[in-house]
Amino acid sequence: MKDRLNWAALACATSLLTASLLTGPTGAQTVRDDDSPAASLKLPSNITLFGKSDPSVRKATAIVNGDVITETDIEQRLALVMAANEGRISPEEKERLRGQILRNLIDETLEIQEAKANEITITPAEVDQTFARVAANSNRTPEQFQAFLRAQGASERTLKRQIEAESAWSRLQRKKIQPFVNVAEEEVQSVISRLTASKGATELRIGEIFLSANPANAAEVLAGGQKIVENVRGGASFVAYARQFSEASTAAVGGDLGWVRPEQLPDVLATAAQGLATGGISDPIAIPGGYSIIVKIDERKVLTADPRDAVLSLKQVAMEFPKGTTQAQAAPKVEAMAKAARTIAGCGQAEQVAGALGATVVGNDNIPLRDLPAALQNMMVNLQIGQATQPFGSLDEGIRFLVVCGRDDPAAGNAPSFDQVLAQMEEERVSRRAQRYLRDLRRDAEVEYR
Template sequence: MKTKLCDLLRPVVLGAMLLSTTAHAAVQQLDRVVAIVDNDVVMQSQLDQRVKEVQQTIAKRGGSGGVPPASVLEQQVLERLIVENLQLQIGERSGIRITDEELNGAIATIAQRNNMSTEQFRAALARDGLSYDDAREQVKREMIISRVRQRRVAERIQVSEQEVKNFLASDLGKMQLSEELHLANIQIQVPESASAAAIQAAASKAEDIYRQLKQGADFNKLAIASSSSENALEGGDMGWRKPAQLPAPFDRMLSSMPVGDVTQPVRTPVGFIILKVLDKRGGATQTVDEVHVRHILLKPSEIRSPAQTEELARKLYERIENGEDFATLAKNFSEDPGSALNGGDLNWVNPQSLVPEFRETMASTPVESVSRPFQTQFGWHVLQVLGRRATDNTEQARDQQAMTVLRNRKYDEELQTWMRQIRDEAYVEIKLPGADQAAQ
């Protein structure tokens, strides 16, 4: 469990510490500034703690190179701390705040992922030498950075319908979005120089096994008893494969077969093979519950504090409850550029495509009812559920999958460009001994 915790929580920055060696001795400063970053600083204690974390991570991975000394890691780690600091400053200027409720929810989620209660999580942190309060602060910082990136990077990424169509038509798209098959095999081997009689005997054996399987015989047992495949002792289990990864004619044959069915024996260069479809995932027909919903989104900004944003959301909710038109208020107040002009209408949406807070609020709101104001990473919302339905969402699901793949690809590229940009535009003065002095 210690490894999981360290992977989830970076050790937290220690504040400056002062230590007096004797009652009459002068105070000795143990911490110092190693970088000035716009309106903030990075302290030696922060750098030391992060370097220590990186060394621990490298040590756990092992390898012949060993753990690099701190002097080798310091400059690279300091650069990462500088960029993180810049993002936190952007979050501060943008009015991004993390409420105690949000932070508690994030901590609870981390605990659940480690199969622990919050109290067990606190105890595990203590065993790992981590302060719970420091851990909370680090999670808070990570949440702020995530929201900064969402506002500055993710929201400006656009993927066109043509890009989606091109991706779906490409070999790469077909491979990534096709269904996966969990397969098992029984192989009856035929030696390369086998006689016609030997080949016929192998064919007859394969046909006999196939008949037994169609009559209900256990595939796992027959594989163990009769298969010459290297995975015979595992019941012939081949794991998950995409049809495109299989040789013809299996690529076409297996896609149309139901789970549990077996192929007739097929001649291959090494003999005869029978495949069974144990399970399928992805790519298949998908029926989903959709919700027709509209919302009003309000975002904190430099001219409107988080508290003022929340208060405005509550006032709009009261106006809707008192009979004012939801669509009109959405057009006048909503800051969601994709839906405001349509009266806040998001059309029919798959709940799984939404952030948890929005999804949960939507699920608990009856049709034709309006939710109370609630907060997500995007800001404050008021939503109205207009309808619910179950629909075949196969084509839309594939489009959404393609959209997600393309957005993630663009996001990774855009994020690196944006971080380089904010670093280049910032004033940074390095005060780390031995490092090149830089002021920008």
């Protein structure tokens, strides 16, 4: 299972389908009929409201089954989101996020409470260990990471609370749900047969944010979803939004749904995904139970060798410029770098070339080509050993080029093993039951807003 807290640089850092995508025919229900669940409430068509209520005024704090969520808790979690999005959130959006964060904190409280009721406790040492891994993923020590969080207006306490909730909820699922999930051998073999028959078909890697909605709040949820899309298109982190606001089980891994074929998705999502360029994000899409926002992370052919699955050994030749250097002053050095990149005779010359340029050399092995930025992937997909990219970068960050020292090209793909498919199907069913479990906890909770 993927590390649920691999939040690279705060964010800010596979299942076949998630529960949010397996709830029936596409299209959100907004009209009540005699067969709808709302019909059982026998609500009058014309209603009279008593008293005054302004839903735009949000309560700042809550008491959840006796446990208090303070305004400080909300503000510190908001600061995490702000940091992950480099502050690119408007004042109006911040107000909406406060309401969503409060709901998230209520869910976390319920998860921790239910885990303790089932004799599951995440110790401080376990939380600290995971916190240290998150810090390492952002290239900081735990102490440096604590200082960074405080500088952003957050604290280690709010991230550790999230770690505790995710760990407790995961362990609770393993105890109370996973042992009772069964997948028949025939089901697994059927999936493998379909994958083998689909060799060469298009497969997409999809990220998702699911926002639950009902007829009463659909307009508000849709507006919030549209704001998320607007912010992500403006440069905000999809992963950060997914971690904090998605109600799908994939929230813990930044919304990463994994590799799926379009036909595995509901029609409306498949159509949207196929219409996206790599890296593109959809508008909110109405599905049963709410709205889904998807991003197309990548694309490949099923069980077919893809050059972008190559693993590279690289050397990077990099040159930095003193602060205040102008474009004209840098131009001769950039030209020298470009000439060196065109004429370098393999990685063995990297140190010699760098010395002549006044540059530095860093070597890296086992770099998946897919992990590089899209522009570099396109540039390097056909490079042979000893060849270099053209220089890239900026005056502020310096310029560099990469030399290919080694290349392990992928073999033609094989169908996943029985155990891999079984694990994916079991994880999907566990996630679906976990969503229902949390829904029941919300329904039975005593929540007092203040």
